[in-house]
Amino acid sequence: MPASKIDSLGEWRRTHYSKDITPSNDGKEVTVFGWISSIRDQGGLVFIIINDNFGIMQMTLHKNKVSKELLSKVESLSEHASIGVRGKVKTMSKAPNGAEIVPSEIKVLALPQKVPPFGLHAETLPSMDKRFEIRAVDLRRPKALAIFAIRGKSLEIIREFLKERGYHEVNTPKIIATATEGGAALFPLLYYDKEAFLTQSPQLFKEQLVMAFEKVFEIAPAYRAEQSRTLQHLSEFLSIDVEEAFVDYKDVMNTIEALISRLYTGVSKECSKELKLLGISKLPAIDKIPRLTYDSIIELLKGKDVQIEWGDDLSSESLDMIADELPSYYFITDWPTKSKPFYIKPASNPELSESFDLMYGSLEIASGGTRIGSKKELMKRLKEKGLKPKGFEYHLAVFDYGMPPHAGFGLGFERLLMVLTGQKNIREVSVFPRDQFRLTP
Ligand code: ATP
Ligand code: MG
Numbered sequence: 001m002p003a004s005k006i007d008s009l010g011e012w013r014r015t016h017y018s019k020d021i022t023p024s025n026d027g028k029e030v031t032v033f034g035w036i037s038s039i040r041d042q043g044g045l046v047f048i049i050i051n052d053n054f055g056i057m058q059m060t061l062h063k064n065k066v067s068k069e070l071l072s073k074v075e076s077l078s079e080h081a082s083i084g085v086r087g088k089v090k091t092m093s094k095a096p097n098g099a100e101i102v103p104s105e106i107k108v109l110a111l112p113q114k115v116p117p118f119g120l121h122a123e124t125l126p127s128m129d130k131r132f133e134i135r136a137v138d139l140r141r142p143k144a145l146a147i148f149a150i151r152g153k154s155l156e157i158i159r160e161f162l163k164e165r166g167y168h169e170v171n172t173p174k175i176i177a178t179a180t181e182g183g184a185a186l187f188p189l190l191y192y193d194k195e196a197f198l199t200q201s202p203q204l205f206k207e208q209l210v211m212a213f214e215k216v217f218e219i220a221p222a223y224r225a226e227q228s229r230t231l232q233h234l235s236e237f238l239s240i241d242v243e244e245a246f247v248d249y250k251d252v253m254n255t256i257e258a259l260i261s262r263l264y265t266g267v268s269k270e271c272s273k274e275l276k277l278l279g280i281s282k283l284p285a286i287d288k289i290p291r292l293t294y295d296s297i298i299e300l301l302k303g304k305d306v307q308i309e310w311g312d313d314l315s316s317e318s319l320d321m322i323a324d325e326l327p328s329y330y331f332i333t334d335w336p337t338k339s340k341p342f343y344i345k346p347a348s349n350p351e352l353s354e355s356f357d358l359m360y361g362s363l364e365i366a367s368g369g370t371r372i373g374s375k376k377e378l379m380k381r382l383k384e385k386g387l388k389p390k391g392f393e394y395h396l397a398v399f400d401y402g403m404p405p406h407a408g409f410g411l412g413f414e415r416l417l418m419v420l421t422g423q424k425n426i427r428e429v430s431v432f433p434r435d436q437f438r439l440t441p
Pocket of ligand 2: 357364366367
């Protein structure tokens, strides 16, 4: 690598993005910035692919037509270098977006000092731990960029869908005084001189907020000190929480169905390039999501080689067997009351509850249900679950003021993204994943 001077940004400012390097701008003078993702030297021609916020563009250099100075700058470049380019747009059918840039001036703004232990376009990659040590560099791989383009678009679609339907977006505290549900282990922290916790879910807050707003949603991190290292658990994940007054769990399932359907249509339409890059030629159209009762799932498992009693949670072994027959989305409804949290409403047969899980094969995507609206019943259920009503007095207090019937769900956004982008490990869909063994970067 010949030694090269680093230029200063100076007065250069971007005039166009990669998406603007198209035949309609043929002949235009542009200033672009980005980082280099590939360099191909083909005799008299050098093709350089530059990535920016909106994708990729090609810069083509005719070695015998450019100044010595420009040529020596280009020779100093390598993958991951940050550059600025001034030049003319020229129509070129084979280039990305049908046009390329013929440079007149280049600024070298940063040159890599190290070569990453993985190629940007490599099919086989080193261990995840190695990549994640320099995750920001790992995220420059086109496949990673595609995942996060889909992540961004999905969030946009989900927000738009919920807002159109009249849900209010809320933000509830992530630092809380007591455990919300029991069960999932919480992360304790020091809040001034008191012990506090990070929230595992906004469950109680969102239920309270239907009193004022009727329909609410929150998209925010949830924290769980998961004790086992799996492919689908993070210690910090993005939870999409929805809660609504004057509906029950069946209405909520309808909402989820419409949401998933919209998401699939939207991502298919707007992220086709990214999906293709990830090896997904076409997303299926999701219309109706089958609803199977917990009882029917137990029936289904009876003929199989697995130990299960009515009332048990479904083991990963059982779920794998179910997934053989139900590989796509389906709901498991009407769970035994004892297997669900205290705030889930028991059905007319109190052994069963008005609840559901949204599944994709063996992967749980969301949980929801009709909630208990009466304070008396809620206190009874808390005690049955071995929880102390005292710890929930601030929550229970508002139930004295006319809590409407309500229902809702919590959906793990990264789980949904795993399905959408075909990833087996949840860490691939999180920019900086947190698990029991990873707290950096
Ligand atoms: P699981 O049984 O898979 O651990 P859960 O039933 O404990 O999940 P819920 O309390 O129902 O989880 O949370 C709602 C949703 O949040 C889940 O359906 C799942 O999609 C997601 N979720 C829960 N825990 C995690 C986690 N540790 N990492 C990523 N997503 C999670
Ligand atoms: Mg659940």
